Amino acid sequence: METSSITLYGHELSGNAYKVRLFLELLNLDYEYKRVDLMKGEHKQPSYLAINPFGQVPALIDSDRLLQDAQGILTYLARQYGGEVWLPSDAISLSRVVRWLSVTAGEVRQGPENARLYHLFGATTINIDRATEKSHQILGQLNVWLSDRAWLAGLKR
Ligand SMILES: N[C@@H](CCC(=O)N[C@@H](CS)C(=O)NCC(=O)O)C(=O)O
The missing domain is CATH 1.10.287 (Helix Hairpins)
Structure with missing residues (x-):
């Protein structure tokens, strides 16, 4: 497996962030979790909009790769770390x-x-x-x- 430096941006009440967190756990990947305080509007601040211009969680950074959207992130993780068993190519x-x-x-x-x-x-x-x-x-x-x-x-x- 490639070495990775993964950061997930999420919130504990977000089902979309939960999907990604669950899959990171299923893949047994190390990652840093950064809580974005949705209740305080942190997701609409410029510093977070630079990570996800939609102002939503989840977002994920893997080394120099920036990804947004739960389905997009799941697809990336499956192909990058899970292989054929999670995302078959046929x-x-x-x-x-x-x-x-x-x-x-x-x-x-x-x-x-x-x-x-x-x-x-x-x-x-x-x-x-x-x-x-x-x-x-x-x-x-x-x-x-x-x-x-x-x-x-x-x-x-
Ligand atoms: N299409 C996006 C939707 C993400 C989404 O709606 N996230 C919610 C939390 S579950 C959010 O950040 N809402 C705040 C907002 O839209 O202002 C995905 O699948 O990741």
Whole structure:
């Protein structure tokens, strides 16, 4: 394995940062965790916007490489440190992994993630009826999909 110097920027209440943290742990990689205080607006300060101009966590620095977006970071880590077992390169297997990364940023965000923001953080601009309906749809689909497999895609272990 290549030597690395990884820094993850996140916050403990961020599901998107959690995804990256979990994967760093699964890959058994050493990393430094830097808490970005979302409640104090640290993510909108120039020093953090230089790391992620979108003003969001997570972001990750690996040596001289700067990465943003949970799905982008997961893809990078899988290819860089996890190899074929986490991110296969054959067309159909890769497509299946990307499909589920896309579902997290689409259906899961519109459903459970928005419902969480509404209920836990009082994000009242969210249409909670729609988020609840979307949650039931995607969680129902996930239950069916995972009823006879351990992983959404790829691994059979
Ligand atoms: N597409 C991004 C979304 C990241 C995101 O929405 N992060 C939230 C925390 S979970 C955030 O930083 N929100 C603050 C803001 O957008 O101002 C990803 O998947 O990483």
